[in-house]
Amino acid sequence: MSNGIVIAIRVGTNFTNCALEENSIEGHVWRGEPLDKSDLADNTEIVTEETPSIVVLSSEKFDHYFGYEALKRIEKQKKGDLIFPEFVKNLFCSGYKVPELLRAENGVPLSSADVMEKVISYLFEQIQSNVEGSTCRQFVFTVPTMATDDAFLFLKHSIVNAGLSEDQVLIIPEAVSILQYCKLHHNTYKSVSGKDVEAFSPGKRSVVLECEDDHMTISVLELKDDGSLEMVYSNYEDVLVSCQVQEEFINMFIKVFGKCVFDDFYSHCRSDYFNLFREFCGNMSKDLHGKEPLIITMPSSFSALVTDKTGKSIEQAIEQTDIAQKMAYTSSKLKIAPEIFQSLFLEAATNTVRLLRKGFQQSGLENIVNIILAGYFSKSTIIQDHIRMSFPSHHLIIPRDGNVAVAKGAVLYGQNPAKYMKARKMDLNESTGVSLC
Known part of the structure; x- marks a missing residue:
């Protein structure tokens, strides 16, 4: 495809994202506009409002929310919303046949084909607005490795109904895409x-x-x-996995600050809680063999709740626990010893x-x-x-x-398809x- 562009779209149970490249084996990560190669190292995991990493679909009418807007909606637990990663899992991995209808939390039935076609149409519109020229385009879609055979046919029909010709499309499991990526880079x-x-x-x-x-x-x-x-x-x-780590994380906070503090924090400051947990998990890639503590920024809402519920400061609450030597709080920063962090995973x-x-x-x-x-x-x-x-x-x-390796591997596969x-x-x-x- 010397004069063409390979565009990969990952339709995933955790993330949906895109990558594209023209005349090269290195895939750009697409964030609403193609990135320069110099940006790849630092920006491969950025989520923007335009990037369809996480999608929320309204069950009452077809409203779509992407990136941080979708996260905010999830954190507020809007009843009736259908989260696209869950939709994909229920659709592609629930049995031998793709269900024609799925129900959102409020019981409103949604046409599986209608939802998929509209999401794909949205992705196509975003890609068209960011890829100039009329050169030949090859699309490679990845689906969860555990997707059924019927899911491949369903997705192909949805893609064609959304406006692409069948000869422009390849569909592969994520595991094949990951291997294709590793064959080049590892x-x-x-x-x-x-x-x-x-x-x-x-x-x-x-x-x-x-x-x-x-x-x-x-x-x-x-x-x-x-x-x-x-x-x-x-x-x-x-x-x-996430629930296991999150449960240990919650237990640690309850042990130090008390259940009533944490329950109020989770109920009334849910966005702060999810931001805190995301920052906590952001430390999991660090080398934990040394003695340097891991640092997370505590939201002011939590500090206020600790004082209101216990009459103590965060520092005083920590000092009265048996892990006081392995945890400290200064200038809104909670410092956790590596061994405490390790135990939660x-x-x-x-x-x-x-x-x-x-x-x-x-x-x-x-x-x-x-x-x-x-x-x-x-x-x-x-x-x-x-x-x-x-x-x-x-x-x-x-x-x-990381997560974009799937989309990048699909780009590489599109440039040199292998039978599997x-x-x-x-x-x-x-x-x-x-x-x-």
């Missing part, structure tokens, strides 16, 4: 002896573990001699390793060389360390571009089977 690594080792070569198998907020998907892919891919195993579980890390072990056992596959850790919680150094310790003979790969075979979702009593996608 193709070699150093062995114990210091030699360069090729991570991806014919016959080698890679596990792709997608570690998202409320589920994990595990897939095993093998690269063939002709460059094609075979997904020889795929399965997923509802593992509430322990259950999530343990469940991640358990799912990997289960996947290895169920698949019964050998020649697995790489473990590719993707998804939002792939950034957690605690989860990464647990995987390294549990599987020392495997090479762990964490895509460097898709596995069925399996259980303990089922042998490995594949079917053409």
Whole structure:
């Protein structure tokens, strides 16, 4: 596609985003306008009001909210709203057939096809306004790896009904896109002896573990001699990673400041709470092997509640707990010792390793060389360390571009499409089977 543009659209259960590129193997991340390459390192995870990372759809009429506007709406818990990531999961991953109707919280039925077509039309409009010229365009859509075969057909019909011709469109699972990305950016690594080792070569198998907020998907892919891919195993579980971490986070605050303080904070200052939790999780990519504390900014609303409910300052409340030596508060900054932070991710890390072990056992596959850790919680150094310790003979790969690696991998796939075979979702009593996608 020397004179064309490859545009990738990730239709995800956690994020929906886009990437595009013209005449290059490096994908720009699209934020409403193409970014310069120099901006990629610092801006790959920015969410703007224009970027369709998170979409909220009104069930009473088709209003759409994107980025921070959508987050605000979610945090206010507007009854009747349908959150697009949940819509995608219910639509693509709920059974063999895509349901024709889905219901929002207020019970209003929504046409699955109507919602999908309108969201895709919106994305097309945004792309058209930001991509100049009339050059040939190839669209690559990614769907959750756990999506059913019927979901591929449903999405293709929705795309065509939204105005694209069928020959412009490719649809691939996220795991295939992630592997395509890693083949370019993580193709070699150093062995114990210091030699360069090729991570991806014919016959080698890679596990792709997608570690998202409320589920994990595990897939095993093998690269063939002709460059094609075979997904020889795929399965997923509802593992509430975000909920596990959030529960530990809440328990820590209740232990220090009391349940009535936290309950009022969550009920009356919900946006502040979600901002606080996001900032807390933002520390999970940091190196926790040193003694430097992790720092989060406490909202003034929380400080006022502590004083109002307990008659104490935040500093005084901390001093009266058994973790006073591992937590401090100065100038609106809460400083947490690394070991306290690590303990809050322990259950999530343990469940991640358990799912990997289960996947290895169920698949019964050998020649697995790489473990590719993707998804939002792939950034957690605690989860990464647990995987390294549990599987020392495997090479762990964490895509460097985080959530946008899926969209970037889809761009690369569109520039050099590879045939692949898709596995069925399996259980303990089922042998490995594949079917053409």
